[in-house]
Amino acid sequence: MSQIKKILLYLIGIGLLIFGNRDVLAKISNKKAETPEKELKSDPKIFSKRKDSVRREAIKVVEKKNNALLDSTQEITAAKISSKREERAAKKIEEKKKKAEVVAATTPEETQKVEDTPKTNIEKEEPEKAHGTE
Amino acid sequence: MASSLLYKAQTRWLFHSHIKLKLSVFYDDAIFDELFGALEEVNLNYNSYTKGSHFDRINQNAGQFTPTDSHTVELLKQLDSLSDDLDGEFDITVMPLMRLWGFYKENNWLLPNGKDIELNKQYVDYKNITTKGQEVRVGERQEIITGAFVKSYAVDRLVEKMKSMGISDAIVNAGGSTIYAINNESHDSWPVQVDEAQKGGRPLFQLRISNECFSTSSSENTYIEIAGKRYSHIISPKTGYPSENSQVGIVSPEAMVGDVLSTGLFNFDKDSFSKKMKFLSTKYGVEGFLVDKNGEITFSDNFERYIL
Numbered sequence: 041m042s043q044i045k046k047i048l049l050y051l052i053g054i055g056l057l058i059f060g061n062r063d064v065l066a067k068i069s070n071k072k073a074e075t076p077e078k079e080l081k082s083d084p085k086i087f088s089k090r091k092d093s094v095r096r097e098a099i100k101v102v103e104k105k106n107n108a109l110l111d112s113t114q115e116i117t118a119a120k121i122s123s124k125r126e127e128r129a130a131k132k133i134e135e136k137k138k139k140a141e142v143v144a145a146t147t148p149e150e151t152q153k154v155e156d157t158p159k160t161n162i163e164k165e166e167p168e169k170a171h172g173t174e
Numbered sequence: 175m176a177s178s179l180l181y182k183a184q185t186r187w188l189f190h191s192h193i194k195l196k197l198s199v200f201y202d203d204a205i206f207d208e209l210f211g212a213l214e215e216v217n218l219n220y221n222s223y224t225k226g227s228h229f230d231r232i233n234q235n236a237g238q239f240t241p242t243d244s245h246t247v248e249l250l251k252q253l254d255s256l257s258d259d260l261d262g263e264f265d266i267t268v269m270p271l272m273r274l275w276g277f278y279k280e281n282n283w284l285l286p287n288g289k290d291i292e293l294n295k296q297y298v299d300y301k302n303i304t305t306k307g308q309e310v311r312v313g314e315r316q317e318i319i320t321g322a323f324v325k326s327y328a329v330d331r332l333v334e335k336m337k338s339m340g341i342s343d344a345i346v347n348a349g350g351s352t353i354y355a356i357n358n359e360s361h362d363s364w365p366v367q368v369d370e371a372q373k374g375g376r377p378l379f380q381l382r383i384s385n386e387c388f389s390t391s392s393s394e395n396t397y398i399e400i401a402g403k404r405y406s407h408i409i410s411p412k413t414g415y416p417s418e419n420s421q422v423g424i425v426s427p428e429a430m431v432g433d434v435l436s437t438g439l440f441n442f443d444k445d446s447f448s449k450k451m452k453f454l455s456t457k458y459g460v461e462g463f464l465v466d467k468n469g470e471i472t473f474s475d476n477f478e479r480y481i482l
Contacts, residue, residue, distance in 0.1 A: 158184050158210075160203050163196060165177040167367040167380055170423070171350035172392030173191075173321075173407070 177361045179343070186210050188217055189325040191349025197341055205339075212335045216328035220246065222320040228310075229318050237314040239306055247305050249327065256434045257300050259454065264438030265411035267302070269317040270294040275416065276398050277407055285400050291414035298411045326352045326389065326433035333429070352429050354387040365482070371421035371465065378471075381480040383425055389432030391440045392421040410441040417441045420469065424462035425480055431458050439464065444472040451475070 183196040184206045222229035228242040257264045274286045274294045302313035342358035355364035363382040369375045371392030393406035406416040422440045426432030447464045451474035461477040
């Protein structure tokens with residue numbers, strides 16, 4: 041009888057040990073899982089490190105976006121400048137053309153330009169406009 | 175009365191002008207190549223600005239006889255006669271004065287002084303052009319300028335060709351300054367709009383011409399500006415100064431005659447214009463009008479019959 045009691049007690053002991061340890065293990069693992077959060081909240085150094093790296097990442101993203109924006113702005117500005125330059129160049133050409141027209145039908149170096157692809161239009165009788173030498 | 179007929183029109187750039195040909199819609203487009211070809215031929219052979227043309231070679235060999243062709247000699251004879259009839263107010267050797275006034279320079283236009291004008295005038299004299307058979311010589315430092323007649327000469331040659339091809343209803347608008355109307359019984363005239371010779375100028379009148387040419391000279395598009403004042407490209411060979419008139423219009427049976435007369439008459443005042451037109455109307459069958467610097471219009475005796 042005493043031996044049976046001993047065995048039972050032994051088994052109960054083992055059971056207690058196993059189940060008790062599971063809780064303990066569970067508690068320990070939970071503690072481990074919670075630790076970083078707790079540490080983050082509780083340890084200002086770790087939190088600040090994390091925050092810095094996140095900030096750096098954010099800054100990098102923002103910088104990237106800024107650069108892209110800057111590039112596109114520069115492109116637009118360059119395009120605007122070049123279109124303005126083109127406009128100015130076209131204006132100058134136009135002015136030169138006008139001056140050349142003043143020199144008129146008379147420039148010895150005149151080149152006779154004939155339109156490459158003349159178009160044929162269908163017209164009715166319309167008054168032809170008379171004016172001085174082109 | 176306006177015609178309801180349809181026409182084909184093509185415009186090409188030649189003689190420093192937009193040349194428009196308009197003829198019956200029944201013609202094939204290919205005809206334009208042939209007709210413009212006739213103009214190009216004149217440009218190649220008789221335009222003094224075309225290198226190697228008869229007039230270019232005459233100018234290059236100034237002081238020496240240069241072989242040309244029968245057309246060049248005939249042209250010079252006709253131009254000489256027209257210059258005589260215009261009392262020397264039309265002269266194809268006016269180039270030194272044109273250069274002096276700056277029509278061949280870019281910028282730096284200065285008013286020439288009287289001494290320079292007199293100096294250059296000595297080279298302006300169509301009577302110094304000599305012909306020997308088909309050879310032509312201009313005096314040293316002389317230069318023939320074809321700008322005042324070569325385009326209209328080409329139009330005359332073209333009209334001749336068109337008529338020989340049986341084209342009897344068409345209009346040729348050579349840069350607005352030479353407009354030739356070809357008409358038949360079913361379409362008896364073409365309208366021409368004449369406006370004041372200035373940008374945005376108001377309409378003066380509309381003409382109807384038939385188998386005739388309307389030529390006009392004005393400084394509307396061709397002038398130089400010195401110290402804020404405009405000077406016309408038409409310079410009197412006799413005075414050496416640009417005319418102050420505004421516009422001359424001539425209706426004539428031939429394009430070149432009208433072109434030369436309108437240029438020469440641009441240097442006349444209204445009284446001498448009226449007198450000269452009586453003579454020219456009888457000799458060449460022409461009518462015309464002059465608008466002076468004040469905008470006052472003087473008509474020849476029978477010009478108004480063209481006005482609608």
